[in-house]
Amino acid sequence: MSQLSEKSAFKCFGGWQKRFEHDSRVLNCKMQFSVYLPPQAQQDEPLPVLYWLSGLTCNDENFSTKAGAQRVAAELGIMLVIPDTSPRGEEVADDEAYDLGKGAGFYLNATQSPWDRHYRMYDYLMDELPALLQASFKLGKAAIAGHSMGGHGALVLALRNPQRFTSVSAFAPIVNPADCPWGQKAFTAYLGEDKGRWQQYDACYLLSKSNPKTRLPILIDQGLEDNFLASQKLTRPLERLCIECGYPGEFRYHQGYDHSYYFIASFIEDHLRFHAVHLNRLR
Amino acid sequence: MSQLSEKSAFKCFGGWQKRFEHDSRVLNCKMQFSVYLPPQAQQDEPLPVLYWLSGLTCNDENFSTKAGAQRVAAELGIMLVIPDTSPRGEEVADDEAYDLGKGAGFYLNATQSPWDRHYRMYDYLMDELPALLQASFKLGKAAIAGHSMGGHGALVLALRNPQRFTSVSAFAPIVNPADCPWGQKAFTAYLGEDKGRWQQYDACYLLSKSNPKTRLPILIDQGLEDNFLASQKLTRPLERLCIECGYPGEFRYHQGYDHSYYFIASFIEDHLRFHAVHLNRLR
Numbered sequence: 001m002s003q004l005s006e007k008s009a010f011k012c013f014g015g016w017q018k019r020f021e022h023d024s025r026v027l028n029c030k031m032q033f034s035v036y037l038p039p040q041a042q043q044d045e046p047l048p049v050l051y052w053l054s055g056l057t058c059n060d061e062n063f064s065t066k067a068g069a070q071r072v073a074a075e076l077g078i079m080l081v082i083p084d085t086s087p088r089g090e091e092v093a094d095d096e097a098y099d100l101g102k103g104a105g106f107y108l109n110a111t112q113s114p115w116d117r118h119y120r121m122y123d124y125l126m127d128e129l130p131a132l133l134q135a136s137f138k139l140g141k142a143a144i145a146g147h148s149m150g151g152h153g154a155l156v157l158a159l160r161n162p163q164r165f166t167s168v169s170a171f172a173p174i175v176n177p178a179d180c181p182w183g184q185k186a187f188t189a190y191l192g193e194d195k196g197r198w199q200q201y202d203a204c205y206l207l208s209k210s211n212p213k214t215r216l217p218i219l220i221d222q223g224l225e226d227n228f229l230a231s232q233k234l235t236r237p238l239e240r241l242c243i244e245c246g247y248p249g250e251f252r253y254h255q256g257y258d259h260s261y262y263f264i265a266s267f268i269e270d271h272l273r274f275h276a277v278h279l280n281r282l283r
Numbered sequence: 284m285s286q287l288s289e290k291s292a293f294k295c296f297g298g299w300q301k302r303f304e305h306d307s308r309v310l311n312c313k314m315q316f317s318v319y320l321p322p323q324a325q326q327d328e329p330l331p332v333l334y335w336l337s338g339l340t341c342n343d344e345n346f347s348t349k350a351g352a353q354r355v356a357a358e359l360g361i362m363l364v365i366p367d368t369s370p371r372g373e374e375v376a377d378d379e380a381y382d383l384g385k386g387a388g389f390y391l392n393a394t395q396s397p398w399d400r401h402y403r404m405y406d407y408l409m410d411e412l413p414a415l416l417q418a419s420f421k422l423g424k425a426a427i428a429g430h431s432m433g434g435h436g437a438l439v440l441a442l443r444n445p446q447r448f449t450s451v452s453a454f455a456p457i458v459n460p461a462d463c464p465w466g467q468k469a470f471t472a473y474l475g476e477d478k479g480r481w482q483q484y485d486a487c488y489l490l491s492k493s494n495p496k497t498r499l500p501i502l503i504d505q506g507l508e509d510n511f512l513a514s515q516k517l518t519r520p521l522e523r524l525c526i527e528c529g530y531p532g533e534f535r536y537h538q539g540y541d542h543s544y545y546f547i548a549s550f551i552e553d554h555l556r557f558h559a560v561h562l563n564r565l566r
Contacts, residue, residue, distance in 0.1 A: 010545035011508070011537075017545050068351035068548065225294070256294035265351065266296045 004136055007032065013074035014039040017064060026120050026128045027087040033129065034060040036070050037137075040077035046140030047079045048279035049133070050272065051125070053146030053153040056182070057103045059084050063147075066261040072272040076281045079137065083129060085149070087118035099182050100189055106177070107153030108201045110190035119190060122201075125157060126164070143275035145169040147264055148228070151220075152177060155203035155238070162214040166278035169219040169271045171264050172226050175238035176204040182232050204237050207247060218242070218249035219274045221267045223257030287419055290315065296357035297322040300347060309403050309411045310370040316412070317343040319353050320420075323360035329423030330362045331562035332416070333555065334408070336433030336440075339465070340386045342367050346430075349544040355555040359564045362420065366412060368432070370401035382465050383472055389460070390436030391484045393473035402473060405484075408440060409447070426558035428452040430547055431511070434503075435460060438486035438521070445497040450561035452502040452554045454547050455509050458521035459487040465515050487520050490530060501525070501532035502557045504550045506540030 004020040011017075015038040024031045041047055050073070052063050060082045063069070073080050086092075086105030093114040095101035110119035133139060143166050146154035151173025158168035177183020178198045187198045199205040222235040229235070235251065242249035257263040276282040287303040294300075298321040307314040324330055333356070335346050343365045346352070356363050369375075369388030376397040378384035384398075393402035416422060426449050429437035434456020441451035460466020461481045470481045482488040505518040512518070518534065525532035540546040559565040 010541060010543050011506075011539035011549070012545040013549045065349050065544065068354070070545075070548070071351070223294075254294075258293060260293050261348065262293035262295040262300050262353075265353070266294070 003132055012036065013070045015041065015070065015074050017070060019060065022132060024087070024124060024128060026124045028118050029087045029089040029092055031084055031088060031124075032060060033084060034064045034082040036064070036073050036080035038074045038077050038079060041079065041137070044138070046138050047077070048140040048281060049079045049081055049142045050275050051142060051144040051154070052080060052082045053107060053125075053144070053150030054082070054085050055146070055148030055150050056085070057098050058150075059103070062261065063264075066265065067268050068265045069268045069272060072269045076272060076276045078272060078276060078279065078281060079139070081129070081133065083125060086121065092118045100186055104149065104186060106149060106183075106186045106190060106201070107156060108190055111197070112190060112192050115190050121153075122157070125153070126161065141166050141279050143167045143169075143279055145271055145275070146173070147171045148234075148259065149174055149182070151175075152183070152203060155218075156201050156206060158216055159203060159206035159210055160200070162210070162216050165216060167217045167219075167275050169274055171221050171267070172223060172228065172234050172259055173203070173220060173238070174232060175235060176202060176233055178202045178205070179237070180232045204241055207238065207241055208245065210247070215247055217274070217278055218247070219271060220249065220251045221263075221270070222251065222253050223259065223263045224253050224255050225257060226259045226263075228259055286415055295319065296353045298324060298353065298357050300353060302343070305415060307370070307407060307411060309407045311401050312370045312372040312375055314367055314371060314407075315343060316367060317347045317365040319347070319356050319363035321357045321360050321362060324362065324420070327421070329421050330360070331423040331564060332362045332364055332425045333558050334425060334427040334437070335363060335365045336390060336408075336427070336429030336436040337365070337368050338429070338431030338433050339368070340381050341433075342386070345544065346547075349548065350551050351548045352551045352555060355552045359555060359559045361555060361559060361562065361564060362422070364412070364416065366408060369404065375401045378472075383469055387432065387469060389432060389469045389473060389484070390439060391473055394480070395473060395475050398473050404436070405440070408436070409444065424449050424562050426450045426452075426562055428554055428558070429456065430454045431517075431542065432457055432465070434458075435466075435486060438501075439484050439489060441499055442486060442489035442493055443483070445493075445499050448499060450500040450502075450558050452557055454504050454550070455506060455511065455517050455542055456486070456503060456521070457515060458518060459485060459516055461485045461488070462520070463515045487524055490521065490524055491528065493530070498530060500557070500561055501530070502554060503532065503534045504546075504553070505534065505536050506542065506546045507536050507538050508540060509542040509546075511542055
């Protein structure tokens with residue numbers, strides 16, 4: 001535990017909701033993240049993990065306080081890991097807009113100044129954070145999920161690393177950042193004008209190029225009253241591509257639901273049970 | 284609906300989480316409150332209601348976003364009504380401390396200046412708000428619950444009006460405000476030095492004087508790691524009194540749990556099912 005400093009701990013559904021701080025070598029700043037340790041963490045068996053990647057403007061506490069995921073995680077014995085959405089701290093470059101800079105890291109490794117000094121969330125999530133967690137907890141298999149920008153992150157991480165995750169799910173994900181305003185703005189700033197370099201972080205591109213032998217189960221929920229569904233081209237381009245490629249994705253559209261945590265809370269149980277099957281916690 | 288202005292509406296577990304604004308005659312200011320309308324609100328039958336009174340520093344959104352109550356309310360067909368904790372607005376008297384003034388109305392009718400002009404949460408909750416709701420929704424029986432200062436409010440309203448509620452429950456309630464620092468400070472400010480006038484808002488006093496023929500079922504949950512358990516004398520004085528009087532209260536103490544919404548989220552389902560029995564939604 002030496003590299004992790006525990007900032008808070010709340011008993012919750014028989015387990016513990018905790019927040020940790022650590023010095024991130026990859027991001028070059030102090031970072032906080034949250035976890036939910038289910039009651040089964042007391043046992044000696046490896047804990048399956050679900051990573052949750054949050055959307056624009058969030059930190060690690062939005063999902064922890066609003067999604068109500070702990071109840072089902074406690075039942076299924078799944079650890080939740082909820083990272084922040086960007087590097088943090090006074091020395092970290094930022095922008096006045098909500099969709100660039102802090103709270104908007106887009107889960108990539110920036111190559112453009114001034115972002116390249118800290119914005120390396122892809123490496124943080126694929127390398128540094130799992131190693132830190134493995135040093136403190138006995139971890140089993142991992143799945144990944146997220147919301148909006150975090151749905152983009154979950155899909156990109158899973159599609160690029162199918163051997164690392166059992167399954168991936170998302171709520172209202174950005175699926176084609178190269179072709180929507182949020183993604184174009186962020187990718188231009190973080191990665192530069194060369195769109196060839198954007199492809200490694202574009203779920204639609206990655207899925208179209210994926211190896212049929214290492215396909216992961218995908219579950220996507222999308223609210224039909226989501227203000228961003230049309231303007232940011234959420235979800236649908238990926239569904240079309242899955243149909244074209246015969247990729248095993250399940251896409252569910254929900255009448256009346258929007259982009260908020262009330263939507264996530266309404267369906268998070270289904271996502272946990274979906275991942276539990278692939279994490280071997282449910283048949 | 285004419286007196287209520289709908290400020291937001293989120294679909295949630297098949298029902299609707301809504302926020303309303305209205306001009307309060309009793310409180311002499313604009314007020315907001317939240318409701319959860321379960322899917323059964325579409326039917327023509329009267330909806331049973333659970334009022335939730337929040338604790339110090341809260342408004343109507345803390346419970347709405349953090350407790351995860353909508354899932355079970357949707358299953359049971361119970362409407363949730365979540366009022367604010369005090370009058371609001373620039374013209375309303377306030378104090379720098381978190382435990383006096385806005386966010387700390389203590390669910391009473393203040394008699395002392397400058398508080399007496401707006402701080403009349405007791406009348407607001409017993410008269411004005413139910414009448415407003417009845418004009419807009421078809422309501423059935425009512426139960427009441429709350430947390431901390433809101434547990435105090437729920438107990439006081441229910442013990443003084445047993446004909447109006449089927450049942451009352453609380454998390455970590457202030458039960459004897461006349462004998463704890465939060466209560467003494469607030470009651471001195473709002474009601475003056477004469478402790479005789481405090482009794483009408485003191486759950487322990489009210490329970491000791493209650494009519495054995497009109498006793499309500501009570502459920503109380505208390506975390507044993509709650510920082511305020513000893514210092515604010517939460518829960519236990521009321522339990523002792525229930526035992527002495529043979530009052531039908533169930534008191535549950537939970538190892539490891541604190542005063543937070545993670546505690547509430549962990550046990551809110553039990554409270555909804557407890558009230559559902561008395562609201563005739565469950566056997």
